[in-house]
Amino acid sequence: MNSTGASQLLGRDTFSTAFAKNFIVVLVWVLLSYINGTVVVTFFRHQIFYEDPRYILFIHMVINDAVQLTVTIALFVVSYTLYTISVSVCCFFILVAVFTTRSTPVNLAGMAIERYIAICHPLHHSQICTVRRAYILIGVIWFVSVVPDITDLFVTLAKEPLSFFQTTVFCLRPNVFKDPMLLYKRQAFDGIYFSLVFLTLLSTYLRIMCTARALSTEKNSAKRATNTILLHGVQLIMCMLSYVSPSVETVLHIVFPGRILEIRFANYLIVYILPRFLSPIIYGVRDKKFRKYLKRYFVFNRHQVDTKAECKNIDE
Numbered sequence: 001m002n003s004t005g006a007s008q009l010l011g012r013d014t015f016s017t018a019f020a021k022n023f024i025v026v027l028v029w030v031l032l033s034y035i036n037g038t039v040v041v042t043f044f045r046h047q048i049f050y051e052d053p054r055y056i057l058f059i060h061m062v063i064n065d066a067v068q069l070t071v072t073i074a075l076f077v078v079s080y081t082l083y084t085i086s087v088s089v090c091c092f093f094i095l096v097a098v099f100t101t102r103s104t105p106v107n108l109a110g111m112a113i114e115r116y117i118a119i120c121h122p123l124h125h126s127q128i129c130t131v132r133r134a135y136i137l138i139g140v141i142w143f144v145s146v147v148p149d150i151t152d153l154f155v156t157l158a159k160e161p162l163s164f165f166q167t168t169v170f171c172l173r174p175n176v177f178k179d180p181m182l183l184y185k186r187q188a189f190d191g192i193y194f195s196l197v198f199l200t201l202l203s204t205y206l207r208i209m210c211t212a213r214a215l216s217t218e219k220n221s222a223k224r225a226t227n228t229i230l231l232h233g234v235q236l237i238m239c240m241l242s243y244v245s246p247s248v249e250t251v252l253h254i255v256f257p258g259r260i261l262e263i264r265f266a267n268y269l270i271v272y273i274l275p276r277f278l279s280p281i282i283y284g285v286r287d288k289k290f291r292k293y294l295k296r297y298f299v300f301n302r303h304q305v306d307t308k309a310e311c312k313n314i315d316e
Contacts, residue, residue, distance in 0.1 A: 013261055018080050021265055028273055029073045035280050036066045042294045053134035054114055055290070058279070060138050061107045065276045068100035072272050075171055087164060090171040091153060098173070101272070103145035105193065108236055109200040110137050116204040120211050148189040152177040190244070201236050231282050238275040245271045 013021065039062050042049075049055040075093050078085060118125045156177050169175045174183075241248075245267055252263045285291055 013080075022077055022080055025073050025076055025268075025273070029069060032069060032276055033066065036062050039280050039294065040066075042290065042296075046293050049290070049293075051131060053129045053131055054111070054118070056131065056134040057107060057111045057114060057137070060141075061104060061111070062279055064100050064103055064107065065279060068097060068104070069273070069276050071097045071100070072268070076268065079171065084168040084170050087167055087169055087176055090169060090176050091156075091165070093171065094173050094176060095149065095153060098149045099142075099145050102149065102193065103141050104275070105197045105236060106141045106145055107138075109197045110141060112201050112204040112208075116208055119208050149186075151185070152182050155179055155182060194244075197236070201233070205233065231278060231286075235275055235278040235282070238271070238278075241271045 040059060043055060043059045044050065049059070071093055075097065114129050117128055121128075156179070159179060249263055249267055253260050256263065285294075
Protein backbone atom coordinates (compact mmCIF):
# COMPACT_ATOMS: atom_id res chain seq x y z
CA MET A 1 0.00 0.00 0.00
CA ASN A 2 1.43 3.37 -1.01
CA SER A 3 1.81 6.47 1.11
CA THR A 4 -1.67 7.72 0.26
CA GLY A 5 -3.27 4.56 1.51
CA ALA A 6 -0.92 4.40 4.47
CA SER A 7 -1.88 7.88 5.58
CA GLN A 8 -5.51 6.85 5.48
CA LEU A 9 -4.77 3.87 7.71
CA LEU A 10 -2.94 6.01 10.25
CA GLY A 11 -5.99 8.06 11.14
CA ARG A 12 -9.70 7.44 11.38
CA ASP A 13 -12.61 9.69 12.24
CA THR A 14 -14.33 9.55 15.59
CA PHE A 15 -17.72 7.83 15.65
CA SER A 16 -19.65 11.12 15.75
CA THR A 17 -17.63 12.60 12.88
CA ALA A 18 -17.98 9.43 10.80
CA PHE A 19 -21.73 9.31 11.48
CA ALA A 20 -22.14 12.97 10.48
CA LYS A 21 -20.22 12.53 7.24
CA ASN A 22 -22.13 9.40 6.26
CA PHE A 23 -25.45 10.97 7.18
CA ILE A 24 -24.69 13.97 4.96
CA VAL A 25 -23.67 11.96 1.90
CA VAL A 26 -26.56 9.48 2.22
CA LEU A 27 -29.04 12.34 2.64
CA VAL A 28 -27.61 14.01 -0.47
CA TRP A 29 -27.87 10.71 -2.35
CA VAL A 30 -31.54 10.30 -1.39
CA LEU A 31 -32.34 13.87 -2.44
CA LEU A 32 -30.50 13.65 -5.75
CA SER A 33 -31.90 10.18 -6.48
CA TYR A 34 -35.42 11.56 -6.06
CA ILE A 35 -34.67 14.52 -8.34
CA ASN A 36 -32.89 12.42 -10.97
CA GLY A 37 -35.56 9.73 -10.82
CA THR A 38 -38.26 12.33 -11.41
CA VAL A 39 -36.30 13.75 -14.34
CA VAL A 40 -35.83 10.30 -15.90
CA VAL A 41 -39.53 9.43 -15.47
CA THR A 42 -40.51 12.73 -17.07
CA PHE A 43 -38.23 12.04 -20.04
CA PHE A 44 -39.44 8.52 -20.77
CA ARG A 45 -43.14 9.27 -20.30
CA HIS A 46 -43.20 11.94 -22.98
CA GLN A 47 -42.25 11.09 -26.54
CA ILE A 48 -41.47 14.70 -27.32
CA PHE A 49 -38.22 14.37 -25.34
CA TYR A 50 -36.77 11.10 -26.61
CA GLU A 51 -37.20 12.31 -30.17
CA ASP A 52 -35.03 15.37 -29.47
CA PRO A 53 -31.20 14.88 -29.54
CA ARG A 54 -30.75 17.68 -27.00
CA TYR A 55 -32.80 15.90 -24.34
CA ILE A 56 -31.32 12.49 -25.21
CA LEU A 57 -27.86 13.81 -24.38
CA PHE A 58 -29.26 15.46 -21.26
CA ILE A 59 -30.92 12.31 -19.90
CA HIS A 60 -27.79 10.31 -20.69
CA MET A 61 -25.81 12.69 -18.48
CA VAL A 62 -28.43 12.49 -15.70
CA ILE A 63 -28.37 8.67 -15.70
CA ASN A 64 -24.57 8.67 -15.91
CA ASP A 65 -24.31 11.07 -12.95
CA ALA A 66 -26.81 9.00 -10.95
CA VAL A 67 -24.71 5.86 -11.45
CA GLN A 68 -21.52 7.74 -10.60
CA LEU A 69 -23.05 9.21 -7.46
CA THR A 70 -24.41 5.85 -6.30
CA VAL A 71 -21.07 4.09 -6.79
CA THR A 72 -18.97 6.77 -5.10
CA ILE A 73 -21.33 7.07 -2.14
CA ALA A 74 -21.40 3.27 -1.80
CA LEU A 75 -17.59 3.31 -1.67
CA PHE A 76 -17.68 6.15 0.85
CA VAL A 77 -20.04 4.28 3.18
CA VAL A 78 -18.13 1.00 2.75
CA SER A 79 -14.90 2.75 3.70
CA TYR A 80 -16.42 3.49 7.11
CA THR A 81 -18.38 0.28 7.68
CA LEU A 82 -16.17 -2.47 6.21
CA TYR A 83 -13.03 -0.32 5.84
CA THR A 84 -11.37 -2.86 3.51
CA ILE A 85 -12.95 -4.88 0.71
CA SER A 86 -11.84 -7.44 -1.85
CA VAL A 87 -9.48 -6.11 -4.53
CA SER A 88 -11.63 -7.59 -7.30
CA VAL A 89 -14.76 -5.84 -5.99
CA CYS A 90 -12.80 -2.64 -5.50
CA CYS A 91 -11.55 -2.80 -9.10
CA PHE A 92 -15.11 -2.98 -10.39
CA PHE A 93 -16.34 -0.03 -8.33
CA ILE A 94 -13.28 2.08 -9.06
CA LEU A 95 -13.53 1.53 -12.83
CA VAL A 96 -17.26 2.30 -12.92
CA ALA A 97 -16.67 5.47 -10.91
CA VAL A 98 -13.78 6.51 -13.18
CA PHE A 99 -15.70 5.81 -16.41
CA THR A 100 -18.79 7.74 -15.32
CA THR A 101 -16.73 10.61 -13.91
CA ARG A 102 -14.73 10.97 -17.13
CA SER A 103 -17.76 10.79 -19.42
CA THR A 104 -19.59 13.76 -17.86
CA PRO A 105 -17.26 16.50 -19.23
CA VAL A 106 -17.17 14.76 -22.63
CA ASN A 107 -20.99 14.68 -22.62
CA LEU A 108 -21.00 18.41 -21.79
CA ALA A 109 -18.79 19.02 -24.82
CA GLY A 110 -21.26 17.11 -27.02
CA MET A 111 -24.17 19.10 -25.64
CA ALA A 112 -22.27 22.34 -26.24
CA ILE A 113 -21.69 21.43 -29.89
CA GLU A 114 -25.39 20.58 -30.30
CA ARG A 115 -26.40 23.93 -28.81
CA TYR A 116 -23.87 25.74 -30.99
CA ILE A 117 -25.38 24.19 -34.13
CA ALA A 118 -28.94 24.90 -32.94
CA ILE A 119 -28.28 28.58 -32.20
CA CYS A 120 -25.61 29.53 -34.73
CA HIS A 121 -26.71 27.30 -37.64
CA PRO A 122 -30.45 26.75 -37.07
CA LEU A 123 -31.22 25.94 -40.73
CA HIS A 124 -28.90 22.92 -40.64
CA HIS A 125 -29.71 21.72 -37.13
CA SER A 126 -32.40 19.19 -38.05
CA GLN A 127 -30.14 17.61 -40.69
CA ILE A 128 -27.02 17.45 -38.53
CA CYS A 129 -28.46 16.70 -35.08
CA THR A 130 -30.64 13.61 -35.45
CA VAL A 131 -31.72 11.01 -32.90
CA ARG A 132 -29.53 8.37 -34.57
CA ARG A 133 -26.46 10.60 -34.41
CA ALA A 134 -27.20 11.40 -30.77
CA TYR A 135 -26.96 7.69 -29.90
CA ILE A 136 -23.80 7.36 -32.00
CA LEU A 137 -22.33 10.29 -30.08
CA ILE A 138 -23.18 8.57 -26.78
CA GLY A 139 -21.32 5.49 -28.03
CA VAL A 140 -18.31 7.66 -28.87
CA ILE A 141 -18.48 9.31 -25.44
CA TRP A 142 -18.31 5.92 -23.74
CA PHE A 143 -15.51 4.73 -26.03
CA VAL A 144 -13.25 7.69 -25.27
CA SER A 145 -14.16 7.49 -21.57
CA VAL A 146 -13.50 3.75 -21.13
CA VAL A 147 -10.47 3.02 -23.33
CA PRO A 148 -7.85 5.15 -21.49
CA ASP A 149 -8.65 3.64 -18.08
CA ILE A 150 -9.53 0.01 -18.89
CA THR A 151 -5.84 -0.45 -19.66
CA ASP A 152 -5.17 0.00 -15.91
CA LEU A 153 -6.97 -3.28 -15.33
CA PHE A 154 -5.07 -5.11 -18.07
CA VAL A 155 -1.70 -3.89 -16.78
CA THR A 156 -2.61 -4.90 -13.22
CA LEU A 157 -3.76 -8.34 -14.38
CA ALA A 158 -0.45 -8.80 -16.19
CA LYS A 159 1.80 -7.64 -13.34
CA GLU A 160 0.01 -8.79 -10.18
CA PRO A 161 -0.49 -12.44 -9.14
CA LEU A 162 -4.06 -13.76 -9.04
CA SER A 163 -3.78 -14.01 -5.27
CA PHE A 164 -3.61 -10.20 -5.14
CA PHE A 165 -7.24 -9.98 -6.31
CA GLN A 166 -8.32 -12.17 -3.40
CA THR A 167 -6.79 -9.88 -0.78
CA THR A 168 -8.55 -6.93 0.84
CA VAL A 169 -7.52 -3.26 0.67
CA PHE A 170 -8.81 0.15 1.56
CA CYS A 171 -10.53 0.95 -1.74
CA LEU A 172 -8.51 3.75 -3.30
CA ARG A 173 -7.37 3.78 -6.90
CA PRO A 174 -3.60 3.89 -6.09
CA ASN A 175 -4.02 0.90 -3.75
CA VAL A 176 -5.34 -1.29 -6.56
CA PHE A 177 -3.62 0.02 -9.69
CA LYS A 178 -0.11 0.33 -8.27
CA ASP A 179 2.16 0.48 -11.31
CA PRO A 180 3.90 3.92 -11.33
CA MET A 181 3.56 4.15 -15.11
CA LEU A 182 -0.23 4.14 -14.76
CA LEU A 183 -0.03 7.40 -12.84
CA TYR A 184 1.93 9.11 -15.63
CA LYS A 185 -0.45 7.66 -18.21
CA ARG A 186 -3.48 8.99 -16.31
CA GLN A 187 -1.89 12.43 -15.98
CA ALA A 188 -1.19 12.54 -19.73
CA PHE A 189 -4.74 11.52 -20.65
CA ASP A 190 -6.23 13.91 -18.09
CA GLY A 191 -4.24 16.75 -19.63
CA ILE A 192 -5.45 15.84 -23.12
CA TYR A 193 -9.09 15.53 -22.01
CA PHE A 194 -8.97 18.75 -20.02
CA SER A 195 -7.50 20.71 -22.94
CA LEU A 196 -9.82 19.35 -25.64
CA VAL A 197 -13.03 19.62 -23.61
CA PHE A 198 -12.12 23.06 -22.27
CA LEU A 199 -11.32 24.41 -25.74
CA THR A 200 -14.50 22.90 -27.19
CA LEU A 201 -16.70 24.43 -24.51
CA LEU A 202 -14.91 27.76 -24.52
CA SER A 203 -15.18 28.22 -28.29
CA THR A 204 -18.79 27.04 -28.58
CA TYR A 205 -20.06 28.98 -25.55
CA LEU A 206 -18.37 32.21 -26.65
CA ARG A 207 -19.98 31.91 -30.07
CA ILE A 208 -23.35 31.05 -28.52
CA MET A 209 -23.08 34.06 -26.22
CA CYS A 210 -22.28 36.43 -29.08
CA THR A 211 -25.09 35.04 -31.23
CA ALA A 212 -27.59 35.11 -28.37
CA ARG A 213 -26.78 38.75 -27.61
CA ALA A 214 -26.99 39.72 -31.28
CA LEU A 215 -30.32 37.98 -31.94
CA SER A 216 -32.11 38.81 -28.69
CA THR A 217 -34.57 41.66 -28.98
CA GLU A 218 -35.09 41.78 -25.21
CA LYS A 219 -32.50 42.19 -22.51
CA ASN A 220 -34.15 39.47 -20.40
CA SER A 221 -33.69 36.77 -23.03
CA ALA A 222 -30.06 37.77 -23.55
CA LYS A 223 -29.51 37.67 -19.78
CA ARG A 224 -31.14 34.24 -19.59
CA ALA A 225 -28.88 32.87 -22.33
CA THR A 226 -25.84 34.32 -20.57
CA ASN A 227 -26.86 32.78 -17.25
CA THR A 228 -27.34 29.36 -18.85
CA ILE A 229 -23.87 29.54 -20.38
CA LEU A 230 -22.47 30.64 -17.03
CA LEU A 231 -24.06 27.63 -15.29
CA HIS A 232 -22.61 25.30 -17.91
CA GLY A 233 -19.21 26.87 -17.37
CA VAL A 234 -19.45 26.37 -13.61
CA GLN A 235 -20.49 22.76 -14.14
CA LEU A 236 -17.57 22.21 -16.49
CA ILE A 237 -15.05 23.69 -14.06
CA MET A 238 -16.38 21.57 -11.21
CA CYS A 239 -16.32 18.42 -13.34
CA MET A 240 -12.82 19.22 -14.54
CA LEU A 241 -11.66 19.32 -10.93
CA SER A 242 -11.83 15.50 -10.98
CA TYR A 243 -8.85 15.56 -13.37
CA VAL A 244 -6.65 17.57 -11.03
CA SER A 245 -8.11 16.64 -7.63
CA PRO A 246 -5.45 13.99 -6.80
CA SER A 247 -2.68 16.56 -7.31
CA VAL A 248 -4.59 19.22 -5.36
CA GLU A 249 -5.22 16.73 -2.57
CA THR A 250 -1.51 15.95 -2.35
CA VAL A 251 -0.58 19.64 -2.18
CA LEU A 252 -3.21 20.35 0.48
CA HIS A 253 -1.95 17.40 2.50
CA ILE A 254 1.52 18.98 2.50
CA VAL A 255 0.15 22.40 3.46
CA PHE A 256 -2.21 20.97 6.11
CA PRO A 257 -0.47 17.88 7.50
CA GLY A 258 -2.64 15.56 9.55
CA ARG A 259 -5.84 16.78 7.84
CA ILE A 260 -6.04 14.16 5.13
CA LEU A 261 -9.51 12.94 6.19
CA GLU A 262 -11.00 16.44 6.16
CA ILE A 263 -9.29 17.22 2.83
CA ARG A 264 -10.66 14.05 1.24
CA PHE A 265 -14.19 14.74 2.47
CA ALA A 266 -14.17 18.34 1.23
CA ASN A 267 -12.68 17.19 -2.07
CA TYR A 268 -15.38 14.52 -2.38
CA LEU A 269 -18.23 16.98 -1.81
CA ILE A 270 -16.88 19.62 -4.19
CA VAL A 271 -15.68 17.38 -7.02
CA TYR A 272 -18.16 14.49 -7.01
CA ILE A 273 -21.34 15.75 -5.34
CA LEU A 274 -21.93 19.43 -6.15
CA PRO A 275 -21.67 19.14 -9.98
CA ARG A 276 -24.51 16.57 -9.91
CA PHE A 277 -26.93 19.24 -8.66
CA LEU A 278 -26.44 21.43 -11.72
CA SER A 279 -27.71 19.15 -14.51
CA PRO A 280 -31.31 18.93 -13.18
CA ILE A 281 -31.25 22.67 -12.50
CA ILE A 282 -30.03 23.70 -15.97
CA TYR A 283 -32.41 21.55 -17.99
CA GLY A 284 -34.97 20.28 -15.50
CA VAL A 285 -35.88 23.59 -13.87
CA ARG A 286 -34.69 26.38 -16.17
CA ASP A 287 -35.79 24.74 -19.42
CA LYS A 288 -39.42 25.81 -19.97
CA LYS A 289 -40.43 22.79 -22.05
CA PHE A 290 -39.03 20.26 -19.61
CA ARG A 291 -40.26 22.16 -16.54
CA LYS A 292 -43.79 22.08 -17.92
CA TYR A 293 -43.84 18.28 -17.68
CA LEU A 294 -41.43 17.85 -14.78
CA LYS A 295 -43.54 19.70 -12.23
CA ARG A 296 -46.40 17.20 -12.70
CA TYR A 297 -44.38 14.49 -10.96
CA PHE A 298 -43.42 16.28 -7.78
CA VAL A 299 -45.49 15.44 -4.73
CA PHE A 300 -46.50 19.02 -3.92
CA ASN A 301 -47.69 19.60 -7.49
CA ARG A 302 -49.74 16.42 -7.47
CA HIS A 303 -51.59 17.74 -4.44
CA GLN A 304 -52.22 21.07 -6.18
CA VAL A 305 -53.42 19.34 -9.36
CA ASP A 306 -55.77 17.09 -7.37
CA THR A 307 -57.13 20.11 -5.48
CA LYS A 308 -57.77 22.02 -8.70
CA ALA A 309 -59.52 19.01 -10.20
CA GLU A 310 -61.77 18.68 -7.14
CA CYS A 311 -62.67 22.38 -7.28
CA LYS A 312 -63.49 22.09 -10.96
CA ASN A 313 -65.78 19.12 -10.33
CA ILE A 314 -67.60 21.04 -7.56
CA ASP A 315 -68.14 24.04 -9.84
CA GLU A 316 -69.55 21.79 -12.52
